Amino acid sequence: MYDFDNIDPVVSEFVDEYVDSFITWDLVLFFYENPFTMGTPSSIAMSIGRLDSDVLPYLEKLVEKKVLSREEHVQDSAEAVYSYIPDKDFERRVEQFQKALKDRASRLMIVSKVLQKEAKK
Numbered sequence: 001m002y003d004f005d006n007i008d009p010v011v012s013e014f015v016d017e018y019v020d021s022f023i024t025w026d027l028v029l030f031f032y033e034n035p036f037t038m039g040t041p042s043s044i045a046m047s048i049g050r051l052d053s054d055v056l057p058y059l060e061k062l063v064e065k066k067v068l069s070r071e072e073h074v075q076d077s078a079e080a081v082y083s084y085i086p087d088k089d090f091e092r093r094v095e096q097f098q099k100a101l102k103d104r105a106s107r108l109m110i111v112s113k114v115l116q117k118e119a120k121k
Helices: 011-020 021-034 041-048 051-066 088-101 105-118
Strands: 068-071 081-084
Touching: 011 088, 011 105, 021 041, 021 051, 021 088, 021 105, 041 051, 051 068, 051 081, 088 105
Parallel strands: none
Antiparallel strands: 068 081
């Protein structure tokens, strides 16, 4: 078991609030690294190597948290189009999250924390 007290508190809080699964992890980093991307669930899923049916509920959660926006009927698409609309605080927190992932011990603590969250579902 990992001692979560040794993880950066900003990162720990970020994981608690936003990263409830590895799909969310992938989505957050995908949009952070590609901030001008606008995509349908299927195109986003393909970009992160996931099934669109698996990605959709997590896209919606990020819309609820005001990280993404959803627009219907864009460019004659049958699917909604999602885009990244973070505030500066969220951007700063993702940057800290990304830095923590580069440290092996921090990454293992984060993985453990996400696995525990997924196991509770």
